[in-house]
Amino acid sequence: MTTLSRYGGAALTVVAATFAAACGGTTEADTTAADTPETTTSAAASEVATAQPRLALTYDGGVLVVEEEELTVVDDFALDGFNRLSPAGDGRHVLISTEGGFRVLDTGSWTEAHGDHGHHYTGAPTLTDLTFAAEKPGHVVPHAGVTALFDDGTGRIDVFDPADLASATDLPDLDSRALPEAHHGVAVPMPDGGMLVTLGDSEDRTGVALLDENGTEITRTEQCPGVHGETVAADGVVAFGCEDGMVIFRDGTFTKAPVPDPYGRIGNQAGSEDSPVVLGDYKTDPDAELERPERVALVDTRTASVRLVDLGTSYTFRSLGRGPAGEALVLGTDGNLHVIDPDSGEIVRRIEVLEPWTEPDEWQAPRPALEVRGDTAFVTDPATDSLYAVDVTSGEIRSAELPHTPNEISGVA
Template sequence: MPSAAPTAEAEGPSPRLALSHRDGVMVVDAATLEVVGDAATTGFIRLNPAGDGRHVLVTQEDGWRALDLGAWTEPHGDHEHSFTTTPRLTATTIAGSHPGHVVVHGTRTTLFADGTGEMQVLDTDSLGGVDGSVDVVRHKAPAAHHGVAVTLPDGTLVHSLGTEEARTGAVALDVAGAEVARTDDCPGLHGEAVAAGDVVTLGCEDGMLVYRDGRFTKVTSPTAYGRIGNQAGSERSGVVLGDYKVDEDAELERPTRVSLVDTRTGRLRLVETGASYSFRSLERGPAGEALVLGTDGRLRVIDPDTGVVKRSVPVVGPWREPLEWQDPRPSVRVVGDRAYVTEPSRSRLVAVDLTTSRVTGEAILPHVPNEMAGVAG
């Protein structure tokens, strides 16, 4: 991608998608599904929303690099102006040993480096600097581990605790770094989400941790081993969508039930979907709907408060989750009122209007897509 390009004013926001492939990242116009850019990179590529409606953070061997998707909107008095340009990899890089989870919440983005346990917090609107520099606030966990951290609007930092051998719990620190709450009751901690009211959830092998109003509580699984790892939250809902696995010894369990945890009441509801799914199958809609993409190729729309499957939309062909987590498999991401679903076996991208539950577009991509992230433009 070029280092600089002309900028044009658009009639309104121009949502775009980033899709990784074996040799780089494609950028796709979310309205037309046309490829508008392709950045070459090396190594296994992971994509993380940056939170500013314009950039995606590309995980590299030694940190993260900002990819400008080339579409953004700026406030101007009582109205806004939207712009587009050619997508490009920027000079903005954030160093980190074994870069891991990137979590966006509110106006802050928090990055976790597994190799050191270092956390870096940045303002989401700080990625557009010409010189590539970005100001970060640094924190460090007591020990390096595959971890995760979330920064809340009041500056509270919630992060995982563990070692390279095991993850066991979490701690909450106030803006001055003083400990607010701590728990060691989360074996195998993995994954996070934020629900309405700035409530943080963290997955455990026996349920879910909930951080709310300055303290941790535990929602216990109904089975002795009931692992919740991958989660999807929504600022429109107090319920968090999660996976649910019960076979501790499985090489790769293919569950058909998902979990819905009400962070207000502590209730955990299991919903049978009728098809297995993968860690890239869980997403939330614009009104807080719980979305699950099944291996039968259908996108299920679930009422998070009742667990009722309201709609089941056929979007791709049947598929089977591969054993290696890095291998491509269908995934779903929401931008605005549309869900976008990939079908790697056919290099296909499908758009679904969530207001009508109808497929509104599809395209064959020039590369096999793997991970996906989107921006509102």
């Protein structure tokens, strides 16, 4: 375990401003807000006895909204381009990274807390006209009650309260910050109003900095070459993937978790608030155009140690998830859902879900994808245009055919 220096390099200068997106003409973001409120709210929402959560799935030319329990298609929205999905953070909306920014999809199903219970509502899904403007929309990170949007094209970070999306007639107020250099990065809001942001430019990414609520740098690490992706583990720990391991942020301090290989890239991560161990992919060939790894990394954030687990099969960046008790889940190209004990690294169970498949050469091309919601692991199968729901505990599987070939899948959070 290596504890990193509190200070290093030139301090990051960040320009911060609070924008009222509801006020006409105040920001670039609000220029894309809807002018027709009737198209931006779920019509005729009704209270129902139990929660009826929904999923969003992209296909070439649109987005499907699917009911989780019955696996029925609730609605189908046409939308051109290669679209990506992220939970907005309010348990209702999904943000679609598309041309012009992050467009708001209302899944039309949500729960409102009321003391010791909740009230559940459903209505018609809506692909709203609300778009958070971005030149090149990147990572979306809900954390500490707010959601951060990263624009890779400009280095701008927009932070908003996802609860404000419920009004749906205008975009929420934005707290926006501009990093010195645009890059493919990520920002994680902190409970005290501060923020963790990646360091980099168009050529290179080197580490992570902690900013206070005013955008002033407090500390940084530049020991995370090629920094990519983030996740949150137990006790509020935040982890970032590097080309030589992982950087862990705990209690104001950065710590490096090294790997045994000179190049050991952990570029995609899956964390769980029920586990101090982070699941990550693991690649060792810096020159490969397409590496098909067969090992995954389990990073213990308490000790900054890395355990490598050999699956005996390859997987992709859409194969990682966490189970209801923090189990590490990996969807292999052998068609199995591999269930791993995160503490011991033992593969405790393999659930056969799909026929064996091969990762496509292009990363944008459809391939089986994993999305875990509570006790259920949802798996897409582009080969058969199917969606599977796997009970992680019992292994029971439900399935349904889809009207289009699925690509990305997301729930709400």
